[in-house]
Amino acid sequence: MSAPAPIPFIDLGPGEDEAAVRAAINRVVARGWFVLGPEVDAFEHEFAAASGAAFAIGVGSGTDAIALSLRALDIGVGDEVIVPAMTAAFTALAVIIAGATPVLVDVEPDTLTMNANACLAAVTRRTRAIVPVHLYGQPADMDAIRSVASRHALAIVEDCCQAHLATESGIPVGTRSEAAAFSFYPTKNLGGVGDGGAVITSNDAIASRIRQLRNGGQRERGNHVEAGVNSRLDDLQAAVLRARLPLLPAWTIGRRALAGRYRQLLPESLRTIRERDAGHVYHLFPVLAPERAELQAHLAAAGIDTMVHYPAALTQQPAFAAFASHECPVAVSAAGQLLSLPLSPRLTDEDIIRVADSVAAFAKGHRTA
Ligand SMILES: *Cc1c(COP(=O)(O)O)cnc(C)c1O
Numbered sequence: 001m002s003a004p005a006p007i008p009f010i011d012l013g014p015g016e017d018e019a020a021v022r023a024a025i026n027r028v029v030a031r032g033w034f035v036l037g038p039e040v041d042a043f044e045h046e047f048a049a050a051s052g053a054a055f056a057i058g059v060g061s062g063t064d065a066i067a068l069s070l071r072a073l074d075i076g077v078g079d080e081v082i083v084p085a086m087t088a089a090f091t092a093l094a095v096i097i098a099g100a101t102p103v104l105v106d107v108e109p110d111t112l113t114m115n116a117n118a119c120l121a122a123v124t125r126r127t128r129a130i131v132p133v134h135l136y137g138q139p140a141d142m143d144a145i146r147s148v149a150s151r152h153a154l155a156i157v158e159d160c161c162q163a164h165l166a167t168e169s170g171i172p173v174g175t176r177s178e179a180a181a182f183s184f185y186p187t188k189n190l191g192g193v194g195d196g197g198a199v200i201t202s203n204d205a206i207a208s209r210i211r212q213l214r215n216g217g218q219r220e221r222g223n224h225v226e227a228g229v230n231s232r233l234d235d236l237q238a239a240v241l242r243a244r245l246p247l248l249p250a251w252t253i254g255r256r257a258l259a260g261r262y263r264q265l266l267p268e269s270l271r272t273i274r275e276r277d278a279g280h281v282y283h284l285f286p287v288l289a290p291e292r293a294e295l296q297a298h299l300a301a302a303g304i305d306t307m308v309h310y311p312a313a314l315t316q317q318p319a320f321a322a323f324a325s326h327e328c329p330v331a332v333s334a335a336g337q338l339l340s341l342p343l344s345p346r347l348t349d350e351d352i353i354r355v356a357d358s359v360a361a362f363a364k365g366h367r368t369a
Helices: 018-031 038-051 062-072 089-097 116-121 142-151 204-214 235-265 292-301 318-323 329-335 349-364
Strands: 055-059 080-084 101-105 127-130 155-159 179-183 197-201 218-220 285-288 338-341
Touching: 018 038, 018 235, 038 055, 038 179, 038 197, 038 235, 055 062, 055 204, 062 089, 062 155, 062 179, 062 197, 062 204, 080 089, 089 101, 089 318, 101 116, 101 318, 116 142, 127 142, 142 155, 197 204, 235 285, 235 349, 292 338, 292 349
Parallel strands: 080 101, 080 127, 127 155, 155 179
Antiparallel strands: 055 197, 179 197, 285 338
16 A cells, blocks of 8 residues: 655645636736735725725735734834733734834633733733734634723734634624734735735724835825835735635635544544634644654654644743743643644545544554543
């Protein structure tokens, strides 16, 4: 019997969208308008509608989407912004890019999203905003976080970089806060053919300010009223994202179905992330394995590719040593055990069965069992 085909962690090569993506690229090349052109304008309207917001503003990356949202709220030097310790480092880097100070707090043990009590305990006179992260595609405990924010008059900028089309108690993520940030990095649930991002907001003033900030601080051409940045979504990315956006609902349904199969098939003893909200869009499917390295090697030997999101809590990263003022034992412990199994809309039910069987075979002889 020949070895079964490898199961990649993600496959970004041509897929069902290939013809639409090529047509989009050709359209931009033929038009010869590459920055802040008609594709960006059309995508902004389409993405705002898909996200349930009044406005979407295309920017250079998800990181910039967070940073520019904070700047649009006049948050910067001397201000503190609370960020969970288990997330992509870019969440906290965005706070630093905005000139503010990230304050790292612990996460909940069952969902690894921001712990609202830890957030409350970290509020000081300097705190201006909270950046909750909808980690792995699952909304953070926003009711609890909103109550901290309203009690202390803090802004909320949601990090939705892993949560395209996710809903929180049935309502689209990002739509009940001042602003929310999305990434279109190629591996995200909606990805381009390079870097890209967007801010959504339903506040007209915030939307205008971000449009100004992303384009060098120009109010109109040649009139720089503030020191903005160069962070514009380009037309090539916007055109590709427009080609893919109509497919995103079906891809999201596919992700949820595959995640549901993992939950049925994986050994019960293996810790997974609890699904607190059915609006979870399963950007990733991590498990917590005390013997992670061995499990990863076992799966690799079976041709199954896995990744770690994330190998360190932000408090453990040298870059954030100055901001690790709160202990984050839950994030630190999780960082030592997390292993993301392959989950993408291109995988089949057979792929999931193979992964689950391989995990079960490993679990039999290990503590993970
Ligand atoms: C991807 C990601 C970011 C950063 O987005 P970029 O487009 O890569 O800058 C920020 N936060 C989270 C949670 C992410 O997954």
